[in-house]
Amino acid sequence: MAKEKISKPGLMTETTYYILLSLVEPLHGYVVMQKVEEISYGTVTIGPGTLYGAFSKLENDGLIEVFSQESRRKSYCLTSKGKQVLADQIKKFSIMTENGNKVLKHLT
Numbered sequence: 001m002a003k004e005k006i007s008k009p010g011l012m013t014e015t016t017y018y019i020l021l022s023l024v025e026p027l028h029g030y031v032v033m034q035k036v037e038e039i040s041y042g043t044v045t046i047g048p049g050t051l052y053g054a055f056s057k058l059e060n061d062g063l064i065e066v067f068s069q070e071s072r073r074k075s076y077c078l079t080s081k082g083k084q085v086l087a088d089q090i091k092k093f094s095i096m097t098e099n100g101n102k103v104l105k106h107l108t
Contacts, residue, residue, distance in 0.1 A: 012089050018044050019054055020086045026067035026077040029055070058082070 012020075018036040027035065033046050046054075055076060058064040063082035067075040078086065 012085075014040075014044055015046060015050065016054060016058070017086075017089060017093075019046070019051070019058065020063065020078065020082060020089075023064055023076055023078050023082070024086075026075040028073050028075045032076075 015036075018040055019032060021039060022032045022035040029048065029051055033048070033051055037045050055064065059066075059076075062079055063085055064076045065079050067077040069075070
């Protein structure tokens with residue numbers, strides 16, 4: 001069975017990955033911080049400075065955009081490019097997990 005060819009996304013930090021996962025629906029920063037901690041089972045926590053620095057970079061890279069703004073509260077969502085990059089990362093991590101599980105069988 002031929003494996004699907006995926007693009008080779010650059011190195012993505014764990015924090016960035018979880019932020020993008022959180023933004024499959026429009027959310028504002030505080031909710032993103034909560035969601036990242038929840039879906040990572042507490043292994044990743046993000047402070048406001050880290051989050052807003054990441055938002056700025058992700059927005060500049062064209063991966064997220066402002067969905068709405070009420071007063072000072074901005075909600076962000078993935079762009080089409082952001083969805084594709086996230087999908088590629090998920091596929092890449094899936095391959096890594098598959099290979100890791102093969103090795104893990106030999107370690108136990």
